Amino acid sequence: MSTTELAWFKSTYSGSQGDSCIEVAVTEQAIHVRDSKDVAQPHFAVGREGWSQFVGFVSSAPRA
Incomplete structure (x- = not known):
């Protein structure tokens, strides 16, 4: 699949x-x-x- 066929989005943050x-x-x-x-x-x-593992790790990491 080419990048032009993908529906890209950024975080609301x-x-x-x-x-x-x-x-x-x-x-x-x-x-x-x-x-x-x-x-x-x-x-x-x-x-x-x-x-899913990456998101779980990042969301559980202590905030600076």
């Missing part, structure tokens, strides 16, 4: 300045991740289980 944001696109097979500041660069994809 992202600011409007465009700094330090990623975009994600969800498919049945994977979660695709790219840099929102340079969408022409390659993106990477991770399986749904790996993504």
Whole structure:
């Protein structure tokens, strides 16, 4: 699947300045991740289980 066929979105927590944001696109097979500041660069994809583990880890980490 090409990046133009994916429905990319940013978190609602992202600011409007465009700094330090990623975009994600969800498919049945994977979660695709790219840099929102340079969408022409390659993106990477991770399986749904790996993504769930990552989100669980990040959401349980202590906040600074």
